Amino acid sequence: MNWIIRDARLFLPEGEREGDAWIVNGRWAAFGQIPSCAHGLAVQAKGAYLLPGLIDTHVHFREPGLTHKGNFYTESRAAVAGGVTTVFDMPNTYPPTTTLERWEAKLQAIMGRSWANFGLYFGATADNLSDIRRLDPHRVPGVKVFLAASTGELLLDNEEIVRRILRESPVRLLFHSEREVIVQAARAKWESHSWEEVPDLHTKARPSEACIESTRWLLQEAHQGTVPFHILHVTTAEEVGMLAERPPTVSAETCPVYLQWSAEDFSTYRNLLKCNPSLKYHRDREALWQGLMAGILDTVGTDHAPHLLEEKKLPYPQAPSGVPSLGFLLPWLWQLGQQRGVPLQFWLEKMVYAPARLWRLRDRGPLCEGYWADAVLFHPTGQTHVPEEHSPLHYGKCRWSPLNGAVLPGAISHVWVNGELSFAHGRFQGAPAGRPVELG
Ligand SMILES: [Zn+2]
Structure with a gap:
């Protein structure tokens, strides 16, 4: 199916302008003045923004083994509904993605079932360096290293093994950066307490010093020379300060959860905002914003991590860590940006251009002729209503969000994935059109 999107505000990498866009055989054929012979189904987009689909390089779609919380079909729907057309999924599943066979089996199980394009990370263990060495850099976006335990069994806190992976991996590394011994000591001290006694309990149990x-x-290590690596979900002012002096092989991410909330908000949300690393304090949140604006933090990833509401309502020590963040992402970012006076192009840099550059995505990312047509039509004067908990109007499987009941500015009307109209006016269209990404 070919498409003509008429009279939109086009968010091209060189800047914005009014015009048409033409999709032929899944790819962008022209922007601006399109040929008079152009043919295809037309969408009138006057007043709307045509944006490249967002690239979320940090999601947990829970497949295989944790599919009561979410699976690739349900969570990729949440992604597309939130304006995300490409996701990179984490390996901390059951079993974890820590052998080449499991990586290949996971890919095959997802083919044809993902609404978004996808890359699958590999997980590092104490004894799988021989598999890591054989990873294909054109297909595997990276190796995740959990320096502290979080959801799942993946933990690698042996510095000598991490050093070897830092020297020998053929693909980018991604670090969950907390020091396990500090986390364990703090947990032993605080985990028996309750939210009633300690309003910032989770921040005490997973303190800043660990990060x-x-x-x-x-x-x-990076200053002594390593393969490129990405530090995930940065949460503290001190890390932003250190990252200002980083070598060019190091990049870093923060997440919308840490930009919206801080430990002071635990008194309202408690376990709902329990995630790892923990939310830090108001001063840290301000530093994260400054780090993003200064280019010290390169990307924003959601760390979309669905858990059932019943699980989140368990007592503090048993409640799992993680927050679902995808379903209403673009209007949420738009609102966060408006409060800070940052334009939509700021989010496109953090969630399209920077990921496309860092991971060298092939033919994907910005609105460019010849690239795959991954795009979102966004109406800046519309509104998006986040449903209440348990509502079937939630897009992911777990059916809640810390934004429950919020009214967000702006609304997505259409999403194209590989030139296929996948979402229009709140409904999914056709079949899942996501493909595995190609890199390099
Ligand atoms: Zn994560």
């Missing part, structure tokens, strides 16, 4: 010491060590 700071871990990131300090990673940066020391």
Whole structure:
């Protein structure tokens, strides 16, 4: 199916302008003045923004083994509904994606079932360096290293093994950067307490020092020469300060959850905002914003991590860590940006251009002729209503969000994935059109 999108505000990499866009055989054929012989189904888009689909390089779609929380079909729907057309999925599943066979089996199980394009990370263990060495850099976006335990069994806190992976991996590494011994000591001290006694309980149980010491060590290693790596979900002001001096092989991410909320908000949300690393304090949140604006933090990833509401309502020690963040992402970012006076192009840099550059996505990312047509039609004067908990109007499987009941500015009317109209006016269209990404 070919498409003509008429009279939109086109968010091209060189800047914005009014015009038409033409999709032929899944790819962009022209922008601006399109040929008079152009043919295809037409969408009138006057007043709307045509944006490249967002690239979320940090999601947990829970497949295989945790599919009561979400699966690739349900969570990729949440992605597309939120304006995300490409996701990179984490390996901390059951079993974890820590052998080449499991990686291949996961890919085959997802083919034809993902509404978004996808890349699958590999997980590092103490004894799978021989598999890591054989990863294909054109297909595998990276190896995730959990320096502290979070959801799942993946933990690698042996510095000598991490050093070897830092020297020998053929693909980018991604670090969950917390120091396990500091986390364990703090948990032993605080985990028996309750939210009633300690309003910032989770921040005490997973303190800033765990992040700071871990990131300090990673940066020391990086200065001695390593393969490129990405530090995930940065949460502290001190890490932003250290990252300002990073070598060019190091990049970093933060997440919308840490930009919207801080530990002061635990008194309202408690376990709903329990995630790892923990939310830090108001001063840290301000530093994250400054780090993003200064280009010290390169990307925004959602860390979309669905858990059932019943699981989140367990007592603090048993409640799982993670927050679903995808379903209403673009209007949420638009609102966060408006409060800070940052334009939509800011989010496109953090969630399209920077990921496309860092991972060298082939033919994907910005609105460019010849690239795959992954795009979102966004109406800046519309509104998006986030449903209440358990509502079937939630897009992911777990049916809640910390934004429950919110009214967000702006609304998505259409999403194209590989030139296929996949979402229009709140309904999914056709069949899942996501493909595995190609890199390099
Ligand atoms: Zn994560």
